[in-house]
Amino acid sequence: MSGAWDALAGGFAAAAMRSATPLLLALVGETVRQRAGVIDLGTEGEMLVGAAAAFAVTSTSGSPALGLAVGAVAGGALSLLHALLCVRLRCNQFASGLCVAMLGYGLSAFAGAGFVGQSIDTFAPVRWFGTPTVALALAAVPASAVALAWTRFGLALRAVGESTEAARASGLRVEWLQTVAVGIGGLAAGAGGAALSIDYAQTWAEGMTRGRGLVAVGLVIVARWNPVLTLPAALLFGGAEALALRVQSTGATASSHLLHMLPYATSLGVFILTCLRRRGAATGAPAGLAAVLNR
Amino acid sequence: MTRSEDRTRSTRRSALTFACCGFAALVAFASAAPRAVAEGPLRVGVLIPGSKSDKGWMESGYDGLKRAEAKHGAKVKVSFVENVKFADMEQALTMLATKSDLVIGVGGQTEASVRKVAKRFAKVKFSVVGGNKGSQDQNVAQYDVRQAEIAFVAGAAAAMLSKNGAVSYVGGLEIPAIVNAGKEFGKGAKFVKPDIKYFESYTGDFDDVAKSKEATLAAIAQGADVHYHILNLGLRGMEQAAREKSTHIIGSYTDRCGTDPLYVAYSITGVGYQVEYAIDQLVAGTWKAEFKPFGLKMGPKSSDLKVCGGLSAEQLKKLDQIKADILAGKIQTLDS
Secondary structure: OHHHHHHHHOOHHHHHHHHHHHHHHHHHHHHHHHHOOOOOOOHHHHHHHHHHHHHHHHHHHOOHHHHHHHHHHHHHHHHHHHHHHHHHOOOOHHHHHHHHHHHHHHHHHHHHHHHOOOOOOOOOOEOOOEOHHHHHHHHHHHHHHHHHHHOHHHHHHHHHHHOHHHHHHOOOOHHHHHHHHHHHHHHHHHHHHHHHHHHHOOOOOOOOOOOHHHHHHHHHHHOOOOHHHHHHHHHHHHHHHHHHHHHHHOOOOOOHHHHHHHHHHHHHHHHHHHHHHOOOOOOOOOHHHHHHHHO | OOHHHHHHHHHHHHHHHHHHHHHHHHHHHHHHOOOOOOOOOEEEEEEEOOOOOOOOHHHHHHHHHHHHHHHHHHHEEEEEEEOOOHHHHHHHHHHHHOOOOEEEEEOHHHHHHHHHHHHHOOOOEEEEEOOOOOOOOOOEEEEEOOHHHHHHHHHHHHHHHOOOOEEEEEEOOOOHHHHHHHHHHHHHHHHHOOOOEEEEEEOOOOOOHHHHHHHHHHHHHOOOOEEEEEOOOOHHHHHHHHHHHOOEEEEEOOOOOOOOOOEEEEEEEOHHHHHHHHHHHHHHOOOOOOEEEOHHHHOOOOEEEEEOOOOOHHHHHHHHHHHHHHHHOOOOOOOO
């Protein structure tokens, strides 16, 4: 029993945070976007280009900090395509997002092909947090919460997310604000991908995010579009992922397929529970998203 | 309905019928058209589902096709595609089959698509490296790598090399071939040390680096200090975990002893050897549609274990005895 307990508990908190960090960065960015009324299914592609760019730069320059910065910028740059398509040209947001995701997948695979199998030197450890990317992800949570709740820019973003007509009538530059929100989300997604490739895995592999970008888009709903709740949402998913692997190593005879469902089932369960408890109350979704979903 | 609408409908119907007949004729012609007689070099198309730089199964397959190319020179012309997702396999195999005399699928995951495409290209030969027994198609050969067999020997070596008395295995997909290898690895370890601790887990993905790192760390948390695997790019994650915690790995597919102190041994599974074999048979004119087990009985290039160091002469002798006992049938292992 003590062996099994060691497997489950030993380093579990660290494992959950490690698993959650890339996801948390993408989740914070997507929350900002959705609060401005834009859904981006291309988060996965942005994470991948961020991961590939960060690894390539770190490998050639020897500087993981530069790699992280370039990874973030790469994700941001790709996200601007989504902004162009859905904010400026009014294309369907889901279609645009999927195009960006596929483009990101292909671009990252092409650009990263020469770096498969290479190793890099990563960040030096940071006290309390372990690595700088964990510190960055944890800092992004209160920073985005404060920015959205207590700054003029945040207020403007929220107003746009609630109603573009009302925002426009009050003099706000709706398209510009939504484009900036999309760009911020892209920067965060790119940073999340970079954290995965140059910090956590310290390698590049095609498609290495394995759906974490799409998970981030879904977890925004579990977090109720509240930046503060992105941390527990990401930890819930990351922790369930770490737990699924740890349960297997205790020798439990549970099917690995069922165990791998755990993160998704847990997130869905929490979502359903919170919906039931708050029936009739505002769900937290920006009103402007309803127009996107109903289109 | 007016006469004009009636005529329009009739015209549309005729056009549609004509188009369908034309298309059917085209398909029939394309299927029935005799394949051009192969002149010049024999053409080989190879489908590698993963990355040819994965330091594992796929890279071994790629190395094999390169060796065959070098060996046969102008007699063969080899083309390959890599990183092919499952949903695209049929299309990729069809593309290869239209311009090849032999198509090789490197991995059991290609088998279903190979069998489907092979039915449409009766005159093209198909070989599946890592294939299963199943029904025998007239133009498909399946080569059994017998990974579970060498995993037993790897388990025995791991038990000898482990200082903590705990070893672990991380597999990708939880499918019979991968599960059997894991079970044999555990059995091999217990064969040498009955009280050894053994941890087994499956990430659900051969290429998920993050999950394989977590799975390895979970095993290390319980004391495992020698790890085995069937992973592709996911191996990078295991390497990261082992490097962080100063444990060791038994590598797979190719002997790379001396290149990385992280690896204490390598189990050789001749994926590339089987690719070479298929091409050799084609060139010699002796290619056969058959289910062919490889494994230890086909020699060290097909299956072997190389220990990089850390074992005594007596222990190495014991490993050789285990291999001999497997060949003699005294030790039974699961099928791949």
